[in-house]
Amino acid sequence: MSLSDIAITRLKGVGPAAADKLARLGLHNLEDVLFHLPFRYEDRTRITPIGSLRPETGVVIEGEVMAADVVFGRRRSLLCKVADGTGMVTLRFYHFSAAQKNNLERGRRIRVYGEPRPGAAGLEFYHPEYQVGTSLPPLEKALTPVYPTTDGVSQKTLRNLTGQALHYLNSHPPQELIPGQLLDQSGLPSLAQALSKLHNPRPDDPVSMLLDGQHPAVQRLVMEEMVAHQLGMLQKRAGQKALLAPRLQADGLFQALTDNLPFALTGAQQRVIGELLADMGQPHPMLRLVQGDVGSGKTLVAAAAALAAIESGYQVALMAPTELLAEQHRDNFRQWLTPLGIEVHWLAGSLGVKARRETNAALAEGRAQIVVGTHALFQDAVQFHRLGLTIIDEQHRFGVQQRLALREKGRFDTSRGVQVPHQLVLTATPIPRTLAMSVYGDLDTSVIDEMPPGRKPIDTLVLPEGRRPQVIERINDACRGGTQAYWVCTLIEESEELQAQAAEAAFEELQAALPDLKVELVHGRMKAREKAERMARFSRGEAQLLVATTVIEVGVDVPNATLMVMENAERLGLAQLHQLRGRVGRGGEQSYCLLLYKHPLSQTGKRRLAVMRDTTDGFVIAEEDLKLRGPGEWLGTRQTGDLAFRIADLMRDEALMEPARHVADDLLRQYPALVEPLLRRWLKGGEHYADI
Template identity: 50%
Template sequence: MPLSPALSAPQKALLKLGLGRDIDLALHLPLRYEDETRIVPLRGAREGDTVQIEGTVTVCEVAFRPRRQLVVTLQDDQGDSCVLRFFSFYPSQQKALAVGTRIRARGELKGGFLGWQMVHPVCRPAEGELPQALTPVYPTSASLPQNYLRKAVLGALKRADLSPTLPAAVDQEMGLQPGWDLRRSLGFLHQPTPEVSLAALEDRSHPAWQRLKAEELLAQQLSQLQSKRERAALSAPALRAAAAGSLPEQLLAALPFQLTRAQHRVSEEIARDLGRELPMHRLLQGDVGSGKTIVAALAAAIAIEAGWQCALMAPTEILAQQHFGKLIGWLEPLLAPRGQRVAWLTGSQKKKERAEMLQLVASGEAALVIGTHAVIQEQVQFRNLALAIIDEQHRFGVAQRLALRSKLVDALREPHLLMMTATPIPRTLAMSYYADLDVSTIDELPPGRTPVVTKLVADSRRDEVIQRIRGQLAQGRQVYWVCPLIEESEALDLTNATATHEALGAALPGVMIGLLHSRMPPAEKRAVMALFTSGRMGVLVSTTVIEVGVDVPNASLMVIEHAERFGLSQLHQLRGRVGRGAAASACVLLYFSGEGGRLGETARSRLRAMVETSDGFEIARRDLEIRGPGEFLGARQSGAALLRFADLATDTDLLEAARRLAPVLLDRHRELAERHVARWLGGRQDYLKA
């Protein structure tokens, strides 16, 4: 909805930041604080301290060496001086700092041969009493000045309904300090007194912070539990596959391999859910290459055998195509005698083909529909959809998953939902963001998968890597080379995919080298992948469009260029593209080591984790430590940072208590619980249900 033109720029900025309600402003906490409560004499100050000084301007002039700057000398009441330097300034600022003016300046003190100086300090007239509380500095935007936001927050704190929404016994159960209710805690965190320990504010261990974290976690757990109970009150088609000779039995008999114990176990868990009249809401997690697709195929076969349709949605056309190819091979021969088809829907289809597929879906002849987000477009009408499977669910935006869900729900019936991920979910995430889901885990790899050796190599040794590629090609193997960008960027001086493709072409004459990136037309992408999959193409240079789903058993070497630019989960997914056959496989993480190319701590942690372990669960645990839940979950939380205050790495005890208390509160204090969720989550509750 467009913002009203009658609103001022700061009002519009508030709404864009999601600060529309008084409670939203009250919960918009400072990033940091500035201490303007006291004046520090220069002779008692230390170099590197950020302090506030007060004095009279004795010099104010524009200097031109080494570059144009405003130079102001401020003398305090003890006669000590400090030079204030402004490399960017306005005439009005120069006027306000005229000689003889008494001002307060706040900034970082630097010492030198010429005495104290501050660069770009905050200056204001030395008028009125000093503040009694620390000055909050809030997250904001360019059109929303700090002073405006401070006044808006203080006004909202007075107006907001901060009455208790939790019974008194909850405080004791969660170990909260008495007397620190929500009103006092928020008032304190917006205007802390000067004597407070800044360390306790920064590490969020102060009783006021504990109150906010506890209430936030309770709101999340209550919302998840409400969602689970609401779904339990709905009905879904009971999908029970007949035993002997049924489609799932035929599928198992036709497979050229045996299921692992883990695949059998999770398939039985899913089959039990599908057989109930309660909507399944299950997450299937398994490491890269653990065989989730066949489990999904068996679930689809159960739905089809029971006379219903199944939809499988994948985030990219390449992944959808991969599923389509496998499922066609497995299911089409079994469906054809029954007069049924597997349909294919993507945004790049020709009009005639698309119309044909839409008709198959609407008539019910398409028992299984596979595609990208095109599956949820308005013109797609299912005849009787009973099972939706979403692959790599974290790659879909919240709005897309909610659209799928609302498309399928009718007044009487809810579909079964199976979500799949190759990014295993750490326990604390499963307890919080996925608390309303049942989780099935494939915790073993199929036999024949070879371990992938991971090597960290500086890009100065690129010639050695190319020599290794020659060795793999000589053995009849294939190679991936992944680049992070498609085109040059001034911000990121990275070798782009096109330049790498040309360089490898020159270094490997006579070898067919393909190029794949997201801006290519879909037909061209399919043609390149077909050449690589068939074995005719030796090297595929690609951006991360090949991150998930691509399955070429003959590929034995993965080179990831500028590996320090990739996320840990992404690196693990890319590594999973090799080691899918019997040949010994390797993944080379090529990192930038040129001038100024020292790795940051975060990048070093990611690359170290990749070399040290190939266990997806351990990778996921470290990824959560490095990035935090918001980024780890990807698009699931798009537009809604559902945990702003609590930290899953450090607040496990509070999370455990919130999880334990949520059902008690919902059963015994339902009205209070609903008020609590509305206060904390507002319209974001739907994001937890997606």
């Protein structure tokens, strides 16, 4: 019998009610308990003299209660003075009972655990754990683990259950699911030894190595977890590739399109188009992610794929996360495809009932060859006659089920098996390699790493808010010289209403300061039609300055715009700063981005602005952004699914990602019977988190 076969209810103190609470933490059996690891440790193995206390360091002190009094200030509190001969310290309780006060009588021995912090009476412990009595229990012999918990499950409960589970560990060691010949175990402990060490480290163990992930016990588990995640990706990819897809062949339409373009494709665009056509010519679904920095020409690459599908008699659906971006794609596709006799249909939330009904009918009957839209595309009323290719732009902004819903619209049974559309995913947000291997490991990746000829790098300047008058004068000079400019107002983590107010205030200020210029205003509170009209006027050159919130992050292409000013630039993450900056520099003229900041700047703010000033390379910026924000926040709403590693850390353990991929490949090929147990141990069904 293995640990995973022993229900958690076998442990003392776990009845049905407790089992339900523990299930919220994913704890159902003894293996779950042992793989529920501490996120920090407390040292309760030694007593620290009061005279040696340092702020915000967890310690045990022991002494004598000198006084315990209720004091009244802004809040009523119980203050207890404790002395040990080396000094005196205060315990402060805002929530207390009369019995608690009476128990803390003068002269009693007390042992306290907590973190002292500077307070009104010097160093103070706020609501610390304590024991009072003439004979206090022995000190802990090992470091005290602190576990992730949930409502109704205390640290004491988790420590007790883990202690019981560790007794089973010797007689029921967990199965080693990665054979030794696949895993370089030199210097690494066994799984049982690693679990024992992490739950029960000795006082002389290097806690910093345990917490920093450098200890061999942590590395042993990190490697296994990463292998499990890679296996989930590989298995999902194999499942996708086992499906059928239509063979799509290009037959001249894209060549006809490029013959009429006023520019030549870059070598990178030609290479990526070749990769797409090779994939779509196979009888199994293409699963390809195309990364390309702002302005690298991803949309034209997508058009090549779309034309191959249309020439082969299939329909194409292109979905973007915002109506603004979807409109930009629609307009580009109409400009390119209308001369070829192909009508580009449109489906978005703002579309009227009659127009929506007509588009749905054209799609269902097969008269519509290509449709561009937003989330409206995956609604039940939308049915395709013969969907052969789905294109998803900035797909990390969509939920897993939304992407699957679009793919399923092209799914049908054939005599040879299930057929689904090919899938092309676009992103203008360069994805750090570590994250790409972890989140998009089931996709083939293409990178458009070349900008169109004639593009000049954008010069970026970082300026304090006090330089605002000079910045406004610079806008005036630039616009009167014949170019256009953006003024972006940033108020992240605020309501759309506040963002609109900030933009309106800047609009009024700039109108007054620049009376000779035509200034337009765009923000998220406007109706879609009004917003589109104002942006269109700016695009046509009827306005010289566009004041906007971050709604212009994507989907705005005005080659004549050569200057962008961002207020409060320190508020934004690097990825968003880079996306916004990409709105300029789209023509042949030298362009500039001015980042205005307010004092005081945090260290993170300084680093962000320095990165923006020093590089325009999207991949360098993405790597720095990942370091600053971490993977969870980098992915925004985490709609890619559950990326939460239990032990591994994408940044800290980056060097293990590649070896884990190789181990996963070998395990899948040589030891297939071990794959499912490994996935169950680590992913708990989460192997489907990155379905695309």
